[in-house]
Amino acid sequence: MLLVPLLILVISVLVGGNNGQNDVIVTRCCVPSQFRCEMDVTGGYTDPVSGMNTFADRRVRLYNDYDLNVTRTDTDVSLPSGVSFVHSELTYYDQHISYKIDGSQCRPDRITAAMQDKCIPGYAVLVTTGRIGQSGGDGIEVATWRYVTSDNITILRAVSVEQCWPIYQTEQSVFSGGYSRMTYMISNIEVGKFPDLITKPDICTMT
Structure with missing residues (x-):
């Protein structure tokens, strides 16, 4: 749909x-x-x-899964140097952690925020x-x-x-x-x- x-x-x-x-x-x-x-x-x-x-x-491309309390966002990034990549953020609210993913790089961040109602x-x-x-x-x-x-x-x-x-x-x-x-x-x-x-x-x- x-x-x-x-x-x-x-x-x-x-x-x-x-x-x-x-x-x-x-x-x-x-x-x-x-x-x-x-x-x-x-x-x-x-x-x-x-x-x-x-x-x-x-x-931004967004996916919400309220049953699992998880969200994902994907954003296309183009740098002045001509390099392009997708920046993704995969957030597990029950685990209080969000993964920032850029190509082959992944950075975990602790969070305290709750998923939107x-x-x-x-x-x-x-x-x-x-x-x-x-x-x-x-x-x-x-x-x-x-x-x-x-x-x-x-x-x-x-x-x-x-x-x-x-x-x-x-x-x-x-x-x-x-x-x-x-x-x-x-x-x-x-x-x-x-x-x-x-x-x-x-x-x-x-x-």
Whole structure:
């Protein structure tokens, strides 16, 4: 199954939606337990110590497996020297470890973060509803929710009403003088299990 939202239409839904005032029945829902997709990631952050700004603008391939509490991201990297490679991050949240993989190099990092919630939290506020595409069977009803996480990150999260597929998300936070805002535009969703994507490569060893 594939979902390819038109980015401009998604933005118009979020900004100029119906504020929940239509005939669509909207309830809090949970995204699929296993799916892969592509994400256009844009945004940046300000370092609280140096005051330097860092910006992000990249396309990422993501796989989530909520049953196993594992995620994988793959990003194509091109260096000024002309060298290109794929940067992968394979994160096992139950084991509190993430493997950063670049070609034949693998670096394990200990983490404390939790995997993003599978479900829209009970305290989330419905911001707006709208439609992507033409009216009728080809359109996609979208609900956008806003909530603040326990570590003070404000999230705006849009999902399809019928199947709860993720479509769009922004994350904004202020921390110790720093600031971060990231936007994730999601497309090409494919629901299903892909065990090969979350198998730890032989080059990775835990330290």
